[in-house]
Amino acid sequence: MHLDHDLFQHLPVPAVQWPSVCEAKRDGHARVNPAFSRAFRPGALPCPLPHWTDGPHLPRLPGRTGEPRVCRVTLSTLPNGDRLAVIEDVHAYHLDPLTGLPDRRALLLDAAQPTVGLALIDVDRFKQVNDALGHAAGDRVLEALARLLAGAARNGDLHAYRLGGDEFVLCAPHALTPDDLRPLQDSFRQTMNRLGIPSGSFSYGLAQAPQHGDTLHALLQHADTQLTRSKRDRRGGLTTQLGRLLGRVTVTEPSGLNNLSAAL
Template sequence: FGTRPDGSRLALVLDLQAEYQDPLTGLEDRRALALDAASAPVGTLALLDVDGFKEVNDTLGHEAGDAALCALAKLLAAAAPGWGARAYRLGGDEFVVCAPGRLGAGELGRVQAQFARHLAAQVPGPRPRGAAPRSFSYGLAAAPEDGCTLSELLRSADARLAGVKKRRRGTQAAQVARAQEQPAARPAEGPALLWPALTWLPLRKNA
């Protein structure tokens, strides 16, 4: 409550949910993550970011980039409760999923495939043969082996995420190099010509 100059009382109602909510995606933000981690133990933490996010911004503009972030947030918000987990946006294209138990490729892989289809529709174009689709990369950290505090788990997950992205860049660079080294296809040859057998006859003298 507050008091106005005329002596009347003013009640202020704060929307506490909005105070801990990312305004773009509607997910809970970094402050909410810190509060939740302090009140309940984290079993697995997944730190993820969007592959090719700069490409989306540069190709289609920041509005399309924001739409991609909102699409990923919607997918994570829909999937996380089924894992007993919560999803947060740290900022930029970085997201966190925290689960009380184990979380891995089986759960996150399905969301990756859904998000890859979304990005492919947004940014069409040729890709190296065999290259992984643009989606998101993630690094996992589990307590207690990777740490017991939120900061320790985030550091471990960040290190694993960096390793995943480095390996992916190396794999795709190798695929591009192999594609460039392939010789140009030769035109198809026609059917082989079959020559009749020749028989040499002895020369005869003129009569």
């Protein structure tokens, strides 16, 4: 790795400062990293780096616009005892390429932050949209939902992520309720109507800490159970589904029994 590589900035610790252009001109050995100065505002790093062990760390540092960006900070201790921080902006590698939302890796990175409420969101009948209208239409559905979730995150204290496929996650420092999801559901349905995609809706499962767990894995697992139950109930429940199957066959005939067995 070359010291002038424009993806990296080498900074001393603990006096971590981003030199301004004027400071760099006055200091003969100070160099301003173009990529770093584009992404970050000058000033001291807001993280207490000195207590970290040597090696890589993935914090979020505020960018020039104030947006937290994912960075890889690699600390090393020199033979004379000084410490060096190599800071790489890796924010783009933690974004979903289709929707621009933070991806599963970013969610795992942020899992160390206190999360009280979580919603796991799944687009209804997404496979049918792909099969009937093509994957380009499916991508438009995902992009539309991602824009709504990103808007909700910008206007509140929510954090939106795309797990993969048609699954999304909303995290909040407070409990989430159906009232929090209802406006998003209405907006998504209206957006789908404008795109000419019928029956645009999503299902969701909610989880809350500490009642449903105190780890991200436990909250996601509980929310997934709630999501599955919600989808089943919206289709009329298991009893209704069995009734529909029974209505399609004549179980008094051997062939009817075979048909029922195949359907189940």
